[in-house]
Amino acid sequence: MAERFGLHEKWLDRMTGNRSRYFCEPDSADGVPKNTGDLATLAGQRALAAAGVELSSIDFLILSTGSPDHLMPATVNLVADRLGLNDLPAIQLTAGCAGALQGLYTARALLASGHRRGLVIGADSVVKLWPANRDLKRISPAELANFALFGDGAGAAVVDASVDGPGLVVDHVVLRTVGKGRKPAQLVRWYGADGAPTITAANGKEIREPMGEEDYKAIEQYVPGLAAGVLQELAQLTGWPVAEVEHILTPQLNGVMADRIREFMGVRPEQAVGCVADTGNNGNALPFIQLYRALKRIEEGGGDRDRVLVTTIESAKWTVSGLALRYRREAAGDVQ
Template identity: 25%
Template sequence: MRGDILGIKSYIKAVAGYLPGKIEKNDLTKRLTKKTGIYERHLADENECASDLAVQVAERMFAQYAIEREQIDFIILCTQSPDYFLPTTACLLQEKLHLSKHCGAFDFNLGCSGYIYGLSIAKGLVETGQAKQVLLLTAETYSKYIHPGDETVKPLFGDGATATLIAAVQSDVEGIHSFEFGTDGSGADSLIVPAGALRNPYGKTSIIEQVDDYGNRRTNYHINMNGSEITNFALNVVPETVQNILGKAGLEKRDIDYYVFHQANKFMLDFLQQKCELQGLPFWNDPSNCGNTVSNSVPLAITQLLEAEKALALGKVMLIGFGVGLSWAGCIVDLSHVPR
């Protein structure tokens, strides 16, 4: 996709991932493990928060790509597990990462579609001249929301963080483009922590324990997920999203160098590849060592892809995220400016 004139375009210039050191392995004999293809997950320690993971991955990216932190104009954090209700966790990260006090900082609360939203925000900041370099962070500790006795979600979710540098480039070719967004708030109850925030406040809302027919336990203070509803939702919205993105970019399916979807689980990704008629095309599907890491999953997959496909041109990579909200989003990115 080409711009009308030579001007400022936003490009991904660096990307890094971080997984906590604590590893919990799934039971390889369980049907759920075989179906999802998730063999282990990385979990934050009891006293480890989203900002701690974000610091680890940002420092890793700064060192790996020799990035001058004082040149960062904006820091954006996507998380649904902030350190505090207030202040904004991104403000804490400005201090922890020793960024300039002239650096803008804010959080936004989104799950599996959040990385795409973050790229859109960063693109807007860069291409309107408000920033030259934007640090987009994702960090989640979903494990803290999961009841230890709930085997419907416990084997699925892992913790982690990612860092992406979006920077201005003089070019007539778009580096991040063809965005597509969607929302269906009627499905909010399909993936929710019902109690603990201000609608049903902690300390004023009674703890209600639920036990399903299979002995899985959860309370209204833990993640409650309707897996079949989430799967049906994804199978319904993702194929149309793929077509809409291709239409906006003026591309055919075979023109895309790689498809990188939210790494929910192998079963869902296999099904989506078929439903979107992408068999035989480059399609990333590997949640095996980290599980569903929510907003981290797409950028973590990008780091894996860059490592695995060092010789492959990645000028047109389609990214799609979908999940909690219900929310979905997608775009096309040019990864050729990321050193390998």
């Protein structure tokens, strides 16, 4: 990352704690995903294969993303076409860090309304925010730091209303906005680097308007407390003492912040399931990546009782969300 962005390794490590991240390649001819739609399609295909379900059994498709490939057509419809899905509801949610749980929240409502099975995908890429000629001189140091912070990725889950087979059973979902009276802590403009207008700065100098802005002080101030509040709410809803829960997925802004938030939440290192230091902040994909890691840990551990609590905080206009899940190895009378 230091070589790619022209930033110092020690600065990257101290400020972000991220060791690596992944890029789409818009000019790729060797199968590397080019954009959000490519990522979402691959994730959807792999989720369907892993679940061992027929494509014809899918009743709806949900895609949450903060970086669609176009304003129109909706990326979810392009993904549906590529997956071979047709004649079903295809829903696209515009969101950031809470988007994956917004997608699962919506899916749960659809399952409760009579649908039997669906596919939920979260995907993001920042390729559109780069200048077309990849000229790093056109990007301010603050924006370069964001490119080191955020990663490209996708995750997907098959959600099912039946009781057949093992899976993560959803006990509770928490989702609500808490942004009333709060200033947004993140802003991403839609036009990308090449479309950015020139504005006049306070000193009278003409500069390119930044593609995105983040209020890191507000994030550092509010996210730990909001995350701890969601965790305690889930503990009360389930009756599970936090200290006894086997797997806890904490918010993942970056590697440094993830550790600080985990400590504030009172989550022990062996309980926490993270990924951001290895993958970068993948936005809508990140909770799926965490869930994938938790599931692998559960399957390898072979325990009789595996519980999962998920907390995500979106600082753009302040959304809190959480999930309480149990892993079932046998059929059970719950919605999965």
